[in-house]
Amino acid sequence: MLKPQRPLKLLIIDDSPDFQLLIKTYLEDFGIVCLFATDVVQATSTAVREQPNLILLDIGLPGGGGLLLLERLRANLRTAKVPVIVITAQTTDGLESKARFQGAEEFLHKPVEKDVLIDTLRRVLSRPPTQQA
Template sequence: MKKRRAMDKKIILIVEDDKDIAAGLSVRLRANGYATVCATDAGSGIDAALTEHPDLILLDLGLPDDNGFVMMRRMEAMAPLWSIPVIVMSGRSPQVYKDPALIAGAKGYLEKPIENDQLLAAVRKAVPS
């Protein structure tokens, strides 16, 4: 059974090594009715996904221990995690990274810096109410 937060809010796991970016995303998402959990690398992201059972993962491609693509492949091999939708975030060139992210199974690609309307539209599309 999934662990749930107050009022059955959707839980979004933010896997981002830049703590300022993670905090900004968390504040914006909480202000729009989501619960958030943050992790700063792929290993702690996998651990948080296993314990928190998020409805969505916002995943940075450039993590200190693995890149986001490696984390996505690891999640695909884990039964409890393979079905969690992922939105990739990156400050890297979307011309180079967007298509591979979508082919790898991401439900969306957000280019940093992420505008609030783009963030919320992508989240709502990936995890409708």
């Protein structure tokens, strides 16, 4: 189940408001609090301030890109252990390996189906903290 005792905070980092709304719609029945950021600067400050339970990260972001942001999140003590799921429409060779090497827990391709997203969230959130990040 995704319904926790206290609401989970999910930070959705994507420059598409339509995609952010889609993910929020997918998760509204689970009582998850969705936070949003559209670029690297906003995402960094929101992640540090809010300390979400999980981050969904697009690779193609204004202000430096998702892989740079992932590197920054892993280097910051306040966000280093927050699980990150990369979700992107990019199909560049080696991108998934690079993202996982930099600390992504999972890698999904857009468009993502609701069931696939929910299953991935469950899997990542059920891992012991030592296996996250």
